[in-house]
Amino acid sequence: MNEVIQNILTRRSIRTYQEKQISDEDLNAILEAAKFAPSGMGRQNWHFTAVQNKEIMDKLILAIKEALQKSEIEQFKKMGSNPAFNPFYGAPSIILTAYEKNSQTGVSDCAAALQNMFLAAHSLNIGSCWIHVLAFTGNDPKVRSILTELGIPEDYELSGTAALGFNSKEAPKAAPRKEGTVTIIK
Numbered sequence: 001m002n003e004v005i006q007n008i009l010t011r012r013s014i015r016t017y018q019e020k021q022i023s024d025e026d027l028n029a030i031l032e033a034a035k036f037a038p039s040g041m042g043r044q045n046w047h048f049t050a051v052q053n054k055e056i057m058d059k060l061i062l063a064i065k066e067a068l069q070k071s072e073i074e075q076f077k078k079m080g081s082n083p084a085f086n087p088f089y090g091a092p093s094i095i096l097t098a099y100e101k102n103s104q105t106g107v108s109d110c111a112a113a114l115q116n117m118f119l120a121a122h123s124l125n126i127g128s129c130w131i132h133v134l135a136f137t138g139n140d141p142k143v144r145s146i147l148t149e150l151g152i153p154e155d156y157e158l159s160g161t162a163a164l165g166f167n168s169k170e171a172p173k174a175a176p177r178k179e180g181t182v183t184i185i186k
């Protein structure tokens with residue numbers, strides 16, 4: 001099996017991280033991988049925001065948790081009020097993805113960019129996880145005001161966030177693959 005496919009098959013979502021920061025070189029390589037993802041009609045109507053500042057991250061986490069507490073969904077409320085809950089699992093780096101609101105392919109464009117980032121990170125021995133919470137709390141006024149401070153345009157919607165850092169535990173094993181999800185017609 002070639003290295004690229006091996007990298008795809010061995011990537012796992014990582015939810016426990018060391019405090020140690022990833023290098024600027026690796027961060028830039030991961031962002032470059034994001035920028036080279038496919039996008040609808042090649043429009044690249046996305047924006048990637050890397051945050052490595054703990055104070056800013058903590059402020060964002062607090063606002064996200066407050067937004068979750070306002071949710072009508074009981075599970076989200078519980079997450080928001082749980083002092084131990086950190087949506088980014090303590091990852092030292094996060095990369096927020098956002099897309100132009102009117103883009104017809106923005107959600108998919110960001111998903112392609114996120115997967116490129118996860119695979120690039122894995123190839124560099126950096127753990128990663130897709131964090132979805134900003135996709136549904138990104139328009140909460142307090143969360144949005146922080147996103148605006150971070151330079152995310154008001155007319156951009158938030159998609160997934162990539163949590164990035166060095167694993168502090170062995171990566172989990174992959175779940176068995178579901179049967180019957182593929183049809184080949186010749």
Ligand SMILES: Cc1cc2nc3c(=O)[nH]c(=O)nc-3n(C[C@H](O)[C@H](O)[C@H](O)COP(=O)(O)O)c2cc1C
Binds near residue numbers: 011012014129132133
């Ligand atoms: C659209 C999407 C949203 C996700 N959101 C979260 C999330 O908010 N938090 C989290 O811990 N994992 C999240 N994940 C990661 C999945 O839980 C994970 O990919 C899945 O359990 C399979 O595990 P694997 O990535 O190790 O193969 C998300 C994945 C996708 C594709």
